[in-house]
Amino acid sequence: MRRSRQSAMALVKRTTTWLAVTVAAVAAATVVTAGPSFAVSPTSATATASVGYAYFNADTQVLSIHDSHADGYGIAVINYRYDLANIGPYYGWNREGSGTTTYYYLHMPPLGEIKFYVCPEQNGVVIEYECGSRAFGYAGTEI
Known part of the structure; x- marks a missing residue:
């Protein structure tokens, strides 16, 4: 049995349809991956614990560790x-x-x-079960 030949017009339609579907799929993928952007800006942060606190200054990029209790413990910032x-x-x-x-x-x-x-420490040993919550900061311009 002989296979019938397709007309040139049918071949053009099929190729055009395939091309249109491919372009639409690429466009949809581009839109999905572009999505909303979340801009990060310089952010200072403070972490506290029972023994004191640590403060990260985004502008100066300094981490300050303050001992606020006379309890015999030092402070470790991890x-x-x-x-x-x-x-x-x-x-x-x-x-x-x-x-x-x-x-x-x-x-x-x-x-x-x-x-x-921030965690209390004594003689270089960090007392992890008394650590405070985590804080996140982002540095400002390079100094």
């Missing part, structure tokens, strides 16, 4: 830097006593992200 190849954890300490503040200058790129939390 932080993760998402602008570095090794995100951490990194540790900051304040062992100077109640009412003191220790400063860490972080030198982060613009919008570099940091996550940190």
